[in-house]
Amino acid sequence: MSENNYKVQRNLWENPWGYVESFFIGFGLLVTGFFLEMFVASDTPFTISYPYNIVFLVGYIIILFILYKWFSTTQLIRWLTKVPASISSIVLVTLLVMIMGIIPQIPSESNFINNLGLNHITSNWAFLLIVFQFLTCLGLISIKRILQFKWSNFGFILNHVGLFLALVSGMLGTGDLQRLSINVYEGEPSWIATDAKKNKVELPFAFYLNDFVIEEYHPKLALVDNKTGSIAHNNGKNLYLVNEGETYYFQNFEVTINKFLTSAGRIGDQYFPVNELGSPPAASITVKNTKNDSIQNAWISSGSFRYPYESLKISEEYSVVMTIPEVKKFSSNIDILTKEGERISTVLEVNKPFKFKGYKIYQLSYDEKMGKWSNLSVLELVKDPWLPVIYIGIFMMIAGAIYMFWVGNKITKN
C-alpha cells in the first residue's frame, strides 16, 4: 500500500500539472483580475471595434497555432491542452457566471460589490482573464484535433470549434454592434434615431408610419376582493376570457355573459357599439347567487385611458370586474423612404423583422398608455456585421449536438 501511495505522490508543480496547479493558476488569474478591477478604472466596458477586432482575432488564432505547433513540448502548452486546465477554467467561469446569476447586474449600494465589480461581471477583468484562459484551452485543443484529423474527431471539432467561433466572435463583435431605436409617429416621416448612449443618430433613410395596429384578446373576467382590491378567485389563477353566451362559476356565483362589445360607449344606463378614440370593451352580465337565488343584471367594462372602468358589486366581499384586454399582436405598416427617392412598403411585427441596407428592423414597442389607440410605434435597428461568423459557430454546434445524440458517448463504447 505504501508503495502504491508513493507512486501517485508527486510534488506541486512537478510534471504534468494536475488539478491543484490548474486551480492555483485559475485563482491567480481571478485575484489579478479583481485587483485590476479595484485599482484600474474600468468604467468603459472592454470593447474593440473594426478593424482592431479582426486583427486581434487573426493574431490570436495565429499565435495559438504557433504555440501548438512549435511549443507544444513546453510545460505551459502541454498543461493547456489537457483536461485539468479546461475543467478548472470551466469551473471558474461557471463560478463567476453564478455570481452574475445571483447579484443583480445593476448599480449597487454595497461597496464590496462595487469595488470588485461583481455587478458588471461581463466586463469584469477577472471574468475576462479567466474567459481568456478558457478560450485558449478551447482554441489549442481544437487546433490539436484539427491537425490530427480523423473522421472520428468530426463531432469533437464541430462542438469545440463551433463554440470557439461563437464565443470569440460574439465577444469581439460587440464593438461593431450598432443598436438604434427610433420613435415613428403616424403620418410623419422620421429619420433621427437614438443609440444606446442616448446620442442622436441620423439614418440614411426615413420611416413613414401608415398605420399602427394592435389586435387584442378578449378581456378576462375576475372576482375581486372589495377590501384589498386583489383578485380573489382560486389564488388569482382562473381568469376566464369573456365570450358571449358563456357561463362561469365563481364560488357560489353563476355569471352568464349575455352580450359582449369590443368597443363600446355608455349611453344612459347601457353600452352601445361605438368606434371612438378610447372606447373600451364592455359586457352585459347576469349574476345569480346560488345560495339565495338572487339575480343581478348589469354592464361592466374594463375602461380605457379615456373612460373609467365599471365593475359589479355582487356581495359585501366581492365584485366582478373585467380586466384590461391583453395584446395578441401588434404591427406597423410602414414605408421606408431612401435619399434616392425609393419607397419600400412593409409590415413589421414582433418576431418578423425586416432586413434593409445591412440593418435588421424590429417592431419594439408603442405607447402603452394609449394601447390600441397608440399612434406611436417604436422600432429598433440592429447592425451586427459579425453575425455570419456567430451563426457559423452556432450551426456547427447544432450539428455537433445532433452528432453527439446520434453517436452517443465514447466512454461506454471503449
Add this chain to the structure above:
Amino acid sequence: MTWIDFPLYSTIIGILWVLGLIFLLFSYKKQTVIKFANLLFLSGWFVLIVFVVKLWLELDRPPMRTLGETRLWYATFLPLIGFLTYFHWKYKWFLAYSIAMAGMFLAINYLNPETYSKTLMPALQSPWFIPHVLVYLFSYAVLAASSIVAIKGWYDNYKGNFNIETLKLADNLVYIGFAFLTLGLLFGALWAKEAWGHYWTWDPKEVWAFLTWMGYLIYIHYRYFHMHKSKQALTILALAFVVLLVCWFGVNYLPVANTSVHTYTNY
C-alpha cells in the same frame, strides 16, 4: 375546458400506473408478468397523450406557458425515457422510477388546479416557441433521469455493490440530455435574435441555463479524462442537477428574478 377534465384523466392514469408498478414488483419473482406491467404503463401513457392533445386543441395555443403545463410535459416525457431505456438496457428499476416521477408530476398538478388562460404574448408567437420549449423540457427530463441514476449509484456505493454499468447508463443519459440542452440553448438564441434583435442578453434565466450547461460540460469532460473515479463523477452529476433545479424553479426566487422575461406566469 379540458383542465376541468384533468382530475378524471389523472385518476385513470394513476390507477393504471399503480397497477403497473405492482405487476412490475411481482415480475422480480416471475419474469413474464412484466408484460402486463408494460401494457398498463403504455395504456396510462396513451391516456395522458390524449389529454395533452385535447388540451392543446382546446387552448388554441401550445400548452407550454405555465408551470403546470410544463409539469404536464415532464409527465409525458419521463415514461418515454423509461420505455426507451428499458427496451434498450432492460433496467426495470429505472422504468419504475420514471413512471413514479411522472406520476408525481401529475399528482402535483392534481393538487394545484391549473390556469385556464388562453392568452399568449406576442413575443411567444413564433415558430421557434415549440421546438425551443419541447427540446428543453425533454432535455431536463432526461437529465433528471440521469440524476436518479446517480442517486442509485451512490446508494449502491454505500451498500458496497456498485456496478460500473450504472455509471454507463448515467453517461448515456447525460449525452442525450446534454445534446438536447445545447439545442434548446441555441434555438433560444436564434429565436431571441428574431424577436428582440439580440441572441444573448444574460437574462437571469439565460444565465442559469448557461450554468446548467456548464455543469454537465464538467461532468462530460471529467468522465472522459478520469474513467475510473466513479464517486467523484457521481458527485459532479448531483451538483449539476442542483444547478438545473435552480434554473428550473429557483430563478423565480432569486434577487435577480424581476428582470427576467422567462419567469413562468402563474395566471
